[in-house]
Amino acid sequence: MSWQQRILRVNLTTGSCNIEPLNMTWANEYLGQRGLGSKYLLEEMDPSVDSLSVENKLIFATGPLTGTMASTGGRWSVITKGPLTDAIACSNSGGKFGAELKLAGYDLVIIEGKSDKPVYLHIENEKVKLCDASEIWGKTVWETEGLLQKKYSDPLMRFASIGQAGEDLCRYACIVNDLHRAAGRSGVGAVMGSKNLKSIGVRGTVGVKNANPEHFIKTVNAVNARMNDREGMSRDGTLDMIDVTNSFGSLPTRNNRQVRFEGTEKLNPNAMQTPNENGHTNLITNGACFGCTIGCGRICKIDPTHFSVKDKPQYHKASGGLEYESAYALGAACGVDDIDAATYAGFLCNEYGMDPISLGGSIAAAMELFDIGAITEKDTGGIKLEFGSAQALVTISELTARSEGFGKDIAMGSKRLTAKYGHPDLSMSVKGQEFAGYDGRSMQGMGLAYATNNRGACHMRADPYESDFDTTEIEGKAAIVKNSQDEISFIDSSGLCLFPGGCGWTLSDYLELVDGACEGSWDMDRLQQTGERIWNLERQFNLLAGLSKADDTLPKRILEEPAEVGAGKGLVCRLGEMLPEYYELRGWDEEGRPKTDTLNRLGLN
């Protein structure tokens, strides 16, 4: 079977590291990764505690397919209570770290307590040790990986680290692995920083077993062959979406004031792949995570003559470049059409460990505050924080990364920032988490998905895309959002990536891989019920954390200000009409609380 059936429990207060058996009843009910990590979190902590307190737990979770030869079998997640949202946080990453952790013999690593001094965790199969991190505390993610790589002299060792943003408790600090992949959202990096844990380094040679390897290999080959539409993603990454949303009128621009950005052609795949006036091309090559046959990652280089890096040779090398979300957040959301400036801000996110979506969303909110005079150069320390200013984007990103000057305010996230300056309506967020690159007025289903997401606004927990690009009519969207949320909960718990779903795989392909990897019989009913169980468990966590129906909402702008152009011209998001139907489909009462029948049916009572 593809679970290792072992968890590693690390108590940073006592310094103990113990290997325990995995709860296999829970594994069969919640599969792995997101579902299983969330179950452990809810069972082991009080959801009402402060997210930056010692009582919060931080779980690194793999899925049964992580570390196997299934295509995209490299996903893993970090589950905790999120400092950005004060709700359950489950942040998904790729790269190589998760697979290595699984290959070292672990399904989960549970971090609890707090170290009184900075430490890092070193894992080599069963050899586990907490080590002094005084020499790497205060260093960037890149410096940290470099120093630890040198110390252990093993190029196959993988690291997941925080940068200074996590140490300084930036509300949307992330955990970066393999230099430019990240468990990005909700501030999971700040939780790691609050515990004085700088990095986890892992090397694994145990391998992943399967009860019927011949059958599994045949299944993997058959399912891999059905991935028949990957060329676009390999060539352009997710960035090809920017021309789609811009044309459609769903690209949030200038803090969602507009839904179309006139600078899109300077940020799109063509701009990334065409030499500029200096003969420099932003895109160098693509990149792939462990076991992935798509390769959507962007490896990019900033023009060395660009103002952001002119005298900084350390940024003249290739690293993780813009994807759709970072191009939206660090570009269109801020009105900035400078691909090098946006790429540089993205580099800072990887280097210092910040979520680029929330960074861009927070800067955009600050730019609007500046525009209306709610903040001035006196507040910003002299920075003209104007929409469209690449210089302002660059300067404020640097300050936020180092928690200096007005960067400290940006690091609070847009919800706390706009509340501080008296305009909470200007935070384009849900439950405190900033929007992704889709506007809920032309994409009505996405509006509902944002509002009902357990971890705050995000684009990766439901699949309303096809419906939303087809029609702005709301009939049927509640069911589409609910059903896809359950399906994605399952996939997020498997160790596989969602992107094959856009490259030819169907839900059946994912199911076939899980059925081939895991003992017991997995069919569509079980898939759907498992996903629904996970979703409702997350909801239970949030209700116990103090969230309620009041948090299932959208900013006033999206509910009351019609979009000016595009498919959503003249429309606001009709959330109020979709939400009651959504609750009913979920088996929840009018206040958004799971009914007893629903909990009993899912085994959650």
Add this chain to the structure above:
Amino acid sequence: MQITIKVFGKLRHYMPAANSAGIYPLNFDQGETLEQLLKKLPLPEGRPYLVLHNDNKIDTDQYSSTPISESDDIIVLAPVKGG
């Protein structure tokens, strides 16, 4: 007469190298419809896409009844998933 069509998203993959930016000039005759124009694009059969005509989404069953003029703004998109 000539019109420039924009082809975005994954459909760019089917455009010739010279049109990799997704900007595709097409010749057409007076009276041609949107349906006839779209058939001139090198897009694979059966591949779903959506068409924006002067910023309005046009349903498939309207293609054959929508006339084209040189000043029209036509964008062809493949529905994509997010990430």
